[in-house]
Amino acid sequence: MNFNQKKLPHQLNIRARREQKVIRSIRKILRHRPDITVRRTDKSKVFYAGNVTIFSDKASRYMIETDAYQEISNERCILSENLRLVTMLLASLLKNRAINHEQHKKMSPKIDSLELAHLHFIPKPHKPDTPLRPIVAAIHAPATEISKFLNDLLAPIFLRVARQTTFIN
Template structure:
């Protein structure tokens, strides 16, 4: 939300007053009793988790709650998911392929410099030191808002060898994409609200208007990598 927005100028002072009143006023007796009871519940859960190694508490995906479950269930669900999609590999040989990934990225950067696609300074900025690199790895968050509490796959790759190169490409391509598709692209929740307000103001919302949402399962493997690269190449040729 822009600080130059008139509604933002009105909303922030109002929010500040609400927060100040909330933290400065004494709690009513019924709320104080409830808070004390809930604190005791939290302490009980903490004590239980300390003494039960077979139980784990996990963050959940897209919600502000925690999910408590059996460690064996988490392990089994993760293995079933990995077996189902065949997109990840469990390292069992004891050899970490990090050095192979690192060398592949270094070779690519050297090739781009040789072809004058990158300057030497850019190459240095896009190259992590091997000692600061780590292999991208899979973990999951429980989707407590969905039936059966499925797993939401997360790839932790903040320090992977190709991460800086990926960010560099995103910085180059995102402005081009937004220039072409800005009218049909939502950046955040506020942007959705603004677009919807414009849609209503233009008289497009009728009594028969329907809002449809879609949820893609296993997005990582649903889009063929080669097909995505070819589509990106065509897009760049047409709009870059």
């Protein structure tokens, strides 16, 4: 306990204890309700509580309709496959002198922090039928450094071209 810390005003202390009880109560209920999922939304500081099956069905439907994602079976090691392909591509580009050693080094995957890119969903409770927003987390994927390199290379060109065609009303 920090003795130099100011005490909370009495009313705030009462409110904090009441909210702590509410949180404990919610946790207790959720422990016994595996059919309920709780997710944080991205646009507001609220939580979404919904049926796990409905949430899962919406996610599955999105994956089927877009046909842009696939569920990975446990048999294959996709991360090592992706790493091997990225490494082979960079080696080929270096060998054919399409890139130099410095560029190769900048685009090479950071082995110590690699993660497989993955898809998750965030609910949009402010919209009818609470659709899901797909989020692809790929910040530590094998091809991320290539993406960063190309972005740094192409962004100034894009901005220069876009500036000529953009107007402000």
